[in-house]
Structures are given as C-alpha cells and as structure tokens.
C-alpha cells in the first residue's frame with residue numbers, strides 16, 4: 078500500500094507517519110518511509126538515535142548524484158538536463174535502515190512554483206513516480222503542509238491519502254483545502270486521522286468538521302509523545318496504548334482502501 082500523510086503544520090503528521098511505519102515493519106512488511114517535508118524529522122519519529130541522524134543526507138542536497146543522474150552541470154542555472162533520470166537503485170542505496178524501516182529523506186528543492194523543472198525536483202518527481210509503482214513494498218510519505226508534493230505524477234497513484242487533523246478550525250480548514258487540491262488531481266480517497274484528542278468533544282469537532290471525509294481513528298493527546306520528542310526517541314517505543322491506537326487506524330485504513 079502507498080500512503081501519503083498530510084495536514085497543517087504541527088498537527089502530528091510526522092508522529093503518525095513514524096508510528097505507522099514502525100507498526101507495519103513489526104507486522105513483517107517491507108516499509109519505505111519517505112521524509113518529504115524539509116521541516117521535519119521523520120528519522121527521529123521512527124526511532125533513529127541522535128548519533129545516527131548525521132548519516133541522513135537529503136537527496137536534493139546530493140549535488141553529485143543530481144548532476145550524475147540528470148546530466149545537469151552543477152552550479153549553473155538553466156541548461157539542459159534529462160527529464161527521465163535513472164532512479165531505480167536510489168531507494169536501496171541511499172536509505173537509512175532502522176527498526177525494520179527504510180528511510181529516505183528528499184530534502185528541499187529550489188522554489189520555482191508548482192511546476193518547477195529544475196534538476197533536483199525532476200529527480201525527486203521521477204523517483205516518487207517510480208516508488209508508487211514498485212511492487213511488494215509499503216510506502217509512507219510524510220508530506221509537508223504546503224502541499225508541494227501534490228504535483229501531478231507523484232501522488233495520484235497513492236492508495237490512501239491521510240490528512241491529520243487536530244481539534245481546531247484551522248486544521249479542519251486545511252483538511253478541506255487538501256481535499257480540494259487532491260480532487261483536482263483526481264485523488265478521491267482522502268481520509269482523516271484525528272490527533273491530540275482530549276475528550277469526546279474533541280472527536281466530535283473533528284468528525285463533524287471534516288465531513289464528508291471519513292475519520293479512520295484518533296490518537297489521544299499524551300505526555301508520552303511529548304516525552305519521546307524531548308528525548309529524541311520514537312513514541313512507538315514508549316507507549317503500548319499508542320501502538321494499539323495506531324494498529325486500529327491501520328486496520329480502518331485497510332478496510333477503506335480495499
């Protein structure tokens with residue numbers, strides 16, 4: 078299954094992406110977790126220890142790789158480059174594996190509007206397209222709030238498009254905005270996970286607010302997640318009740334995506 082996770086900044090996308098990746102790896106699936114948010118730290122959420130974080134190199138920042146694959150001359154603006162670079166070996170060669178999860182960090186591409194055609198974004202786009210059709214592998218994409226990755230060609234073939242929402246109108250509005258953008262790209266199946274839930278009222282605010290989007294489940298607001306963040310570990314390792322909630326969300330996802 079190919080799962081994209083999106084939502085307003087700070088709602089818990091990375092937390093959910095990290096926990097889901099761990100859950101699926103524990104179930105024996107081959108999991109590739111893609112950090113597509115330049116302002117994120119998915120490796121930490123998966124449980125990569127601080128001393129190994131230095132091994133994470135964003136693909137877009139690998140100038141030699143970008144130049145080698147696209148034929149672009151480093152340091153020059155414009156110029157010719159290949160629009161169909163070789164990418165099939167990239168996931169295995171450049172991922173960081175931890176707790177059974179393969180992690181790939183995309184990094185930032187120079188801003189140039191939605192249709193940016195620089196060598197870096199071309200490489201990432203072709204890579205994403207390749208990952209979407211690779212068989213036998215679960216892909217979880219932690220996307221940025223700005224929806225840059227909702228570009229044509231990279232997200233249409235997702236099986237599930239999950240928007241994380243916290244109890245509040247701003248996160249709910251962002252979810253509707255994402256649904257509209259997704260629908261423009263032909264993605265119909267956009268689902269919601271509620272996060273930072275304190276009480277049944279919080280759940281109701283989300284369920285009513287995001288309708289007609291379906292709510293897959295909720296994660297409670299909990300100290301263990303803050304504590305994990307403080308200590309630089311995965312909340313998945315600290316809290317069995319969180320693992321149960323994540324498992325429930327994945328079951329609901331499978332029912333809906335079938």
Ligand SMILES: Nc1ncnc2c1ncn2[C@@H]1O[C@H](COP(=O)(O)OP(=O)(O)O)[C@@H](O)[C@H]1O
Pocket residue numbers: 084085086087088089090091092093117272273274296297298299300302303306
């Ligand atoms: N259910 C929760 N309970 C407590 N803190 C949470 C919860 N979910 C997320 N957080 C905290 O909120 C902050 C933002 O979470 P994060 O997953 O990084 O969001 P995003 O990726 O959407 O920006 C982090 O400090 C995280 O530890």
Ligand SMILES: [Mg+2]
Pocket residue numbers: 090091092114116117118219
């Ligand atoms: Mg994040």
